[in-house]
Amino acid sequence: MIWVQREVTLPRLPRGFHLVTREVEEALPELSRIGVGVAHVFIRHTSASLTINENASRDVLRDFAAWFDRAVPDGAPYWTHTIEGPDDMPAHVKSALLDTALTVPVAGGRLAFGTWQGIYLCEHRDSGGPRRLTVTVWGEERS
Numbered sequence: 001m002i003w004v005q006r007e008v009t010l011p012r013l014p015r016g017f018h019l020v021t022r023e024v025e026e027a028l029p030e031l032s033r034i035g036v037g038v039a040h041v042f043i044r045h046t047s048a049s050l051t052i053n054e055n056a057s058r059d060v061l062r063d064f065a066a067w068f069d070r071a072v073p074d075g076a077p078y079w080t081h082t083i084e085g086p087d088d089m090p091a092h093v094k095s096a097l098l099d100t101a102l103t104v105p106v107a108g109g110r111l112a113f114g115t116w117q118g119i120y121l122c123e124h125r126d127s128g129g130p131r132r133l134t135v136t137v138w139g140e141e142r143s
Contacts (some may be wrong), residue, residue: 002037002141004030008133013123015087017051017061020133021118025111028137037106037139044132047091047125049098055118068094068124091124098122106139 008027010020024041025031031039043050054060072093075086082089102119105112121131 001138002030002034003136003138004028005134005136008135010121010131010133012127012129013121013131015065015123015126015128017053017064018121018123019055019118020121021055021111021113024119024133024135027135031106031111031137032109033141034106034109034137034139035142037137039104039106039111039135039137040101041104041119042101042134042136043121044134045128046095046100047088048128048131049095049100049122049124050102050133051098051120051122052102052104052113052117053120054116056116061120064122068097072097085125087125091128094122094124106137109142 006027008023010018010023028039041050053064072090074090076090079086079089081092104119123131
């Protein structure tokens with residue numbers, strides 16, 4: 001049995017949806033040693049989130065951003081948590097609508113995604129800063 005845990009620091013990214021699958025995989029060279037296992041990816045923030053979605057069409061990301069920004073608007077008069085700026089409380093709500101953790105199967109030394117799937121960092125603030133992920137992988141060693 002192999003257990004590996006790494007912290008991955010992603011650079012400051014603008015508001016939006018950013019494919020980070022490569023950064024996660026590159027942080028885990030031991031992944032190639034696992035035949036059957038599980039990867040758990042956790043974001044250590046409350047105003048950003050993670051999702052697995054299509055990694056081929058940029059239109060999907062633009063549509064995500066358009067929907068979230070319209071459904072959960074910055075500066076709405078009903079927000080009471082406003083001390084950190086007009087985008088902070090909406091960022092918390094968006095994070096709650098998506099997720100702070102993902103679980104991905106590992107097969108044959110790779111993350112076992114579908115053809116068009118990838119991991120996205122969902123940055124919900126205009127200036128969220130660097131984001132930290134804790135990635136834990138465990139499984140049976142390849143024979």
